[in-house]
Ligand code: F3S
């Protein structure tokens with residue numbers, strides 16, 4: 641799967657959404673998250689992010705390796721909605737993201 645990492649936090653450019661053929665990039669409060677089971681690994685989202693927040697999971701920089709879990713766990717209570725557009729913005733973040741920058 642592809643994964644969205646820390647640079648997306650509080651940026652949320654959303655250019656990636658336009659590129660995803662399966663609409664598997666979901667909006668949280670502070671960043672967006674890729675559904676690991678719905679992503680078809682097409683790679684279309686990765687080059688359009690202006691802050692280079694998107695990586696194939698095996699290519700994540702070491703300091704952001706935990707974002708594989710951050711993206712996956714976001715969907716623990718959502719399951720597989722099958723489309724971000726119909727789901728709409730989700731009023732939460734992964735706990736790691738929610739406290740990011742809080743010191
Ligand atoms: Fe975030 Fe980049 Fe998409 S900033 S919303 S991953 S285009």
Ligand code: F3S
Pocket residue numbers: 642659660661662663664665674678679680681682683684685686
């Ligand atoms: Fe979607 Fe392809 Fe990215 S399926 S999340 S645009 S890798």
